[in-house]
Amino acid sequence: MAKGNAVIGQSGGPTSVINQSLVGVIQAVQKSNHIDELLGARHGVRGIINEDFVPLRQATADWIERAAQTPAAALGSTRDKPDAAYCEKIVASFKKNNVRFFFYIGGNDSADTARIVQELAAGAKYDMQVFHIPKTIDNDLRVHDHTPGFGSAARFVAAAVMGDNFDNASLPGVKVDVIMGRNAGFLTAAAVLARRNSEDGPHLIYVPETVFDVDQFLGDVDRVHKKAGRCLIAVSEGIHDQSGAPIAAVLAEKLGRQVEKDSHGNVQLAGSGILGDFLGDLIKDKLKIKRVRSDTFGYLQRSFPSLAVSQTDADEARMVGKVAVEYSRDESKREGSIAMIRKSNSPYKIETIFTSIKNVARETKHLDAQFLDGTSNISNAFIEYAKPLVGPLPKTASLDEVR
Amino acid sequence: MAKGNAVIGQSGGPTSVINQSLVGVIQAVQKSNHIDELLGARHGVRGIINEDFVPLRQATADWIERAAQTPAAALGSTRDKPDAAYCEKIVASFKKNNVRFFFYIGGNDSADTARIVQELAAGAKYDMQVFHIPKTIDNDLRVHDHTPGFGSAARFVAAAVMGDNFDNASLPGVKVDVIMGRNAGFLTAAAVLARRNSEDGPHLIYVPETVFDVDQFLGDVDRVHKKAGRCLIAVSEGIHDQSGAPIAAVLAEKLGRQVEKDSHGNVQLAGSGILGDFLGDLIKDKLKIKRVRSDTFGYLQRSFPSLAVSQTDADEARMVGKVAVEYSRDESKREGSIAMIRKSNSPYKIETIFTSIKNVARETKHLDAQFLDGTSNISNAFIEYAKPLVGPLPKTASLDEVR
Numbered sequence: 079m080a081k082g083n084a085v086i087g088q089s090g091g092p093t094s095v096i097n098q099s100l101v102g103v104i105q106a107v108q109k110s111n112h113i114d115e116l117l118g119a120r121h122g123v124r125g126i127i128n129e130d131f132v133p134l135r136q137a138t139a140d141w142i143e144r145a146a147q148t149p150a151a152a153l154g155s156t157r158d159k160p161d162a163a164y165c166e167k168i169v170a171s172f173k174k175n176n177v178r179f180f181f182y183i184g185g186n187d188s189a190d191t192a193r194i195v196q197e198l199a200a201g202a203k204y205d206m207q208v209f210h211i212p213k214t215i216d217n218d219l220r221v222h223d224h225t226p227g228f229g230s231a232a233r234f235v236a237a238a239v240m241g242d243n244f245d246n247a248s249l250p251g252v253k254v255d256v257i258m259g260r261n262a263g264f265l266t267a268a269a270v271l272a273r274r275n276s277e278d279g280p281h282l283i284y285v286p287e288t289v290f291d292v293d294q295f296l297g298d299v300d301r302v303h304k305k306a307g308r309c310l311i312a313v314s315e316g317i318h319d320q321s322g323a324p325i326a327a328v329l330a331e332k333l334g335r336q337v338e339k340d341s342h343g344n345v346q347l348a349g350s351g352i353l354g355d356f357l358g359d360l361i362k363d364k365l366k367i368k369r370v371r372s373d374t375f376g377y378l379q380r381s382f383p384s385l386a387v388s389q390t391d392a393d394e395a396r397m398v399g400k401v402a403v404e405y406s407r408d409e410s411k412r413e414g415s416i417a418m419i420r421k422s423n424s425p426y427k428i429e430t431i432f433t434s435i436k437n438v439a440r441e442t443k444h445l446d447a448q449f450l451d452g453t454s455n456i457s458n459a460f461i462e463y464a465k466p467l468v469g470p471l472p473k474t475a476s477l478d479e480v481r
Numbered sequence: 482m483a484k485g486n487a488v489i490g491q492s493g494g495p496t497s498v499i500n501q502s503l504v505g506v507i508q509a510v511q512k513s514n515h516i517d518e519l520l521g522a523r524h525g526v527r528g529i530i531n532e533d534f535v536p537l538r539q540a541t542a543d544w545i546e547r548a549a550q551t552p553a554a555a556l557g558s559t560r561d562k563p564d565a566a567y568c569e570k571i572v573a574s575f576k577k578n579n580v581r582f583f584f585y586i587g588g589n590d591s592a593d594t595a596r597i598v599q600e601l602a603a604g605a606k607y608d609m610q611v612f613h614i615p616k617t618i619d620n621d622l623r624v625h626d627h628t629p630g631f632g633s634a635a636r637f638v639a640a641a642v643m644g645d646n647f648d649n650a651s652l653p654g655v656k657v658d659v660i661m662g663r664n665a666g667f668l669t670a671a672a673v674l675a676r677r678n679s680e681d682g683p684h685l686i687y688v689p690e691t692v693f694d695v696d697q698f699l700g701d702v703d704r705v706h707k708k709a710g711r712c713l714i715a716v717s718e719g720i721h722d723q724s725g726a727p728i729a730a731v732l733a734e735k736l737g738r739q740v741e742k743d744s745h746g747n748v749q750l751a752g753s754g755i756l757g758d759f760l761g762d763l764i765k766d767k768l769k770i771k772r773v774r775s776d777t778f779g780y781l782q783r784s785f786p787s788l789a790v791s792q793t794d795a796d797e798a799r800m801v802g803k804v805a806v807e808y809s810r811d812e813s814k815r816e817g818s819i820a821m822i823r824k825s826n827s828p829y830k831i832e833t834i835f836t837s838i839k840n841v842a843r844e845t846k847h848l849d850a851q852f853l854d855g856t857s858n859i860s861n862a863f864i865e866y867a868k869p870l871v872g873p874l875p876k877t878a879s880l881d882e883v884r
Contacts (some may be wrong), residue, residue: 383875
């Protein structure tokens with residue numbers, strides 16, 4: 079006999095494969111008999127407290143496969159970060175709707191919400207199980223070897239930088255590509271996969287895990303440009319100086335310009351050309367290089383459709399959804415995050431483990447020291463780590479092979 | 482007996498399929514006996530006057546297929562716009578190297594270079610034939626129904642906006658996507674292909690063919706946002722006011738900000754976040770909408786690798802290269818541009834014609850009036866025109882289908 083209903087929600091910045099996890103849950107629930115209805119919460123926790131639910135158990139196979147290919151959160155997402163009072167309302171909604179299973183797809187903040195909900199339910203002796211299904215292009219969840227969403231965003235970045243390398247070789251100059259990742263440099267580091275041979279860019283890669291020194295940066299660019307006649311730079315939106323101040327703000331001051339801040343006093347980073355423009359202007363001003371361009375990849379990194387998705391990432395995103403439902407059959411599993419652990423790299427092989435949500439919630443992880451190569455490059459160890467997640471990139475040719 | 486050598490060059494902003502045209506020429510020359518060596522000029526006209534040539538006739542089939550998939554100009558491109566004196570040097574280089582065929586892949590400026598070279602050669606009674614092979618993501622060549630490079634750039638834009646529509650629906654707000662095209666709105670108009678149903682964005686599309694009125698724009702955004710709770714906007718980098726002044730400059734003045742200009746006094750448009758940031762700030766300031774984001778798609782539109790390329794575009798780009806070599810067998814064909822003309826739209830069918838380069842050079846074309854639908858939308862006629870060029874986009878699903 080089924081124990082009750084389940085709720086599934088999606089939270090935080092969407093990814094290109096977040097719906098793979100959604101359909102993984104739907105498919106597993108359709109085959110299960112321990113769950114009655116699967117309620118999709120519209121816009122995450124907000125849909126739960128507003129009881130804005132869509133029944134999903136009867137979704138057709140055709141819809142499921144199309145939804146799986148659709149980027150961004152089909153249920154809608156939310157930026158709400160519930161406090162204890164908000165979580166009380168969540169538990170009240172669960173009780174009212176006889177929800178005994180909560181599947182929450184998200185990053186570390188969403189994991190923390192799931193953790194609080196589980197504690198409140200347990201404290202109220204309300205029998206329910208809570209599962210965190212990982213999702214973040216930032217790839218910054220502790221315990222997890224990597225997270226669904228990262229492989230596809232990294233594939234987009236690697237492909238875009240690869241194309242840009244050829245563009246930069248066609249019309250030589252300096253090009254700055256600004257990549258998402260305020261605190262963790264995984265996505266920016268993935269730009270390294272664009273390199274095919276020693277002449278290829280990105281020639282310089284800057285991540286938030288190291289201190290960004292403006293003078294050293296200019297020296298790096300000058301050296302590469304003098305040697306290669308061009309320079310392709312991948313830089314994280316989150317680079318900062320010794321004091322932790324974002325470089326966009328530091329450069330704004332140097333260049334006598336104003337910078338926009340959000341309500342928390344944070345410099346607005348994503349989706350704005352400000353950092354790329356500042357770095358470009360700096361290179362023009364100080365190095366007297368004429369052709370300097372910048373691009374900010376922006377939201378395309380997380381929302382580009384299936385054309386650029388990593389198949390491994392898509393498969394794994396669906397798998398973690400299914401595994402969460404499998405784990406939910408076991409009543410002793412009260413709360414946990416479904417984490418992928420790498421068993422071997424060649425051949426690439428992962429397995430999932432069930433880890434307490436508290437091991438994943440709130441704090442994040444950063445690029446390991448072994449993944450860095452000085453302050454302006456990424457190591458071969460990272461290439462080995464990231465390659466299977468991103469999948470094969472298109473073949474290319476260079477003129478040198480014909481010469 | 483072969484008549485002499487041929488030179489092939491690539492010019493202007495690269496595209497994702499410009500090398501398809503290059504390999505089309507190589508493959509046709511390999512099968513021909515009227516051409517001796519095929520010399521690839523490094524960086525277009527600059528490589529010609531510097532005699533920086535790479536022999537291409539012996540290129541292997543493996544290299545050819547990899548090069549065809551590689552975005553941007555394998556030979557290198559150039560922004561040089563040769564005057565008569567420069568063109569004299571080109572003709573001198575051709576004479577010295579017994580070049581009797583000149584294949585130049587480029588847009589309207591490159592066509593004009595080819596035209597001048599042909600006139601100078603004819604004036605000097607130097608026997609040579611000159612062929613312009615079309616290439617431009619702007620799709621703005623006269624006579625040509627469409628140009629190689631456009632379909633793939635349009636496919637990138639349509640796919641990116643499609644993904645962004647789902648992202649915007651996940652976390653509702655206003656999103657501004659700035660798309661390339663300083664004078665012609667074809668590429669921005671292609672954003673309309675992202676729409677699947679009446680709720681989908683882009684909800685508003687602004688091209689340079691109409692006057693952009695700031696107050697009307699704010700009214701449009703307000704109306705859509707109030708009705709749909711969100712608004713996705715596709716806007717060309719080249720939008721301008723009644724006087725022809727770029728909107729980036731107009732808004733800079735309104736918002737009391739400075740704007741960067743290049744050496745010709747043009748506001749720097751491509752690859753910078755300035756227009757998107759200005760429009761975003763304006764919406765925040767005037768409409769008091771909290772979540773407003775902008776992206777500038779930048780150089781990715783022309784350089785994204787084969788993952789997002791239109792197969793039709795790739796095939797046609799190769800075909801026009803081959804056809805140019807075919808035409809060159811005919812000694813009466815002294816100069817011309819290989820233009821695609823649409824014979825039927827359903828089924829999609831084109832044929833090539835040979836038109837004098839002067840019909841294509843210098844002046845460009847714009848979006849036809851029938852392709853516009855008021856000042857903030859694109860017509861069904863454009864959708865019919867562009868669909869076969871862009872190819873099928875990924876299937877998607879919306880939650881409404883399950884509800």
